[in-house]
Amino acid sequence: MADQKPAFNFNLTPAMLHILLALADGERHGYAIMQAVAQETDGTMRLGPGTLYRSIRIMLSEDLVAETDERPDPTLDDERRRYYRLTDLGKRVLRSEIKRLSRLVQLAQTKPLLKGHIL
């Protein structure tokens, strides 16, 4: 069930994939997503506010992510911040995309030209 191919015809950009990965750890607000992506990619991918919110807008409209209804405690965090989480469809799409990428890496490893260049 978990690895069923989702009925989804949509190309994820690298930024969207990284946002979905950041949200796989739990709900986060915009700046926390940016931080997580920068940290997880060792700083090789730094999302600007435009890329972040444009990706979020598209993924909200495709039902891959959703805004959480709960607001953080005002004493702990800025209550104006919006938090985002993965939807069930978002989780399925993420799993499917990672599976596709790992299959691609496996295929690449069989090519003599790339031997020793891929971990």
Place this chain on the structure above:
Amino acid sequence: MTNKRMVSLSIWLYRQFLVVYPAEFRQAYGAEMTQVFATQCRYITNGKNWLRLWMATLVDLLTNSTEEVLMTNDGKFRSSMKTGILFGLVAGIFGSVNAITSAALVGKTGEEVISYIVLLSIAALSFASGVIVARRSKQPSTGLWVGLLIGVVASLIATTTRVGYSIAFYNILRNDPSEIRDWIHRGSTTFVDYLIADRIGGFINTTLLLGFMCGVCSTVGGLIGKVQNNVHALENRQDLS
């Protein structure tokens, strides 16, 4: 400038730059984007990092706002761009007149007068295009894009004319006192070397100048177009009531 003032100024500037996004997107995410940018600013400690942040932010703004405008306002945006190309062609003709005018032909004062008239005409064209496209698309930000397009098209036409003129009338230029003065001043080895460097530099300068000037004029035009739209809407509402 203290870091605190730099943070406030950067946030204020960023908020103004958000005008390049479509209104719908800006209303939905503008506040959050500003908040995220503000948090980024608060972690900056030195000048090098400020430069890096602003460079990345400007690229982010330009690429994403262009895609967003194209996505949400497809038909109207395309027709606005056609208007921009048309106005750009006319502005290019004005620019070409300026490009082939030299002090040797019309005298120093004549050259200056023609150059001011041409600049004013291009500014007026950009302003008018800003009003037209903002009224048509109901998005003042479209004015900015159209203005930049006019600037680039006009610059391309004017500099191409200038290069073509330099090749076709090389012998006249070779004896033009102001060109010879510039050649000596620059210290280029040959006159051809001087001409190539001058025309390339001229293209970059003209594109930057016209891009900036047309962008500002058509943005102002776009804002006035928006005000006119609002006034018409108000008048219509009053007529209905």
